Amino acid sequence: MKRTWLLLLFCLTAWGAPAQSIPGLTLDNNALEFARRVLFPAFALFLLGYFVLAAIRLVLNYLLKRQIITSATSESIVERLLPGPQDEQNKVVKWVALLLSSGGGLLLCSRYLPLGLHSVIILLFSTALGFLAYYLYLRRQAK
Secondary structure (H helix, E strand, C coil): CHHHHHHHHHHHHHHCCCCCCCCCCCCCHHHHHHHHHHHHHHHHHHHHHHHHHHHHHHHHHHHHHHHHHHHCCCHHHHHHHCCCHHHHHHHHHHHHHHHHHHHHHHHHHHHCCCCCHHHHHHHHHHHHHHHHHHHHHHHHHHC
């Protein structure tokens, strides 16, 4: 316990004594160029990989369903093994809520130029509102 407190104390003292001034959180040309060359392609590759994995999972679920039907197993085992259509519908609703809220956040960011810290805050709150809408949808559906 003593080590934890000492580590925390040393970390806090090092945090409070920076050697350089803290740079402002602005989007300059270098940051935008970095985002255009590195972050956007990485995000696009992530989305492509996610789509491919989702497609593979759907095909494998279909093949598993066919195999289970041909082997004539009981329905209770089939229901426990495979996701129901309600789960897939909830995933679709989640993605629609997130994409709509993110699109609304991007629209608000484009209305209040120049881009800066307030743009990041707008995007965070819009995404949080999308998750809140999804949570309220699930809660209302459970009733």
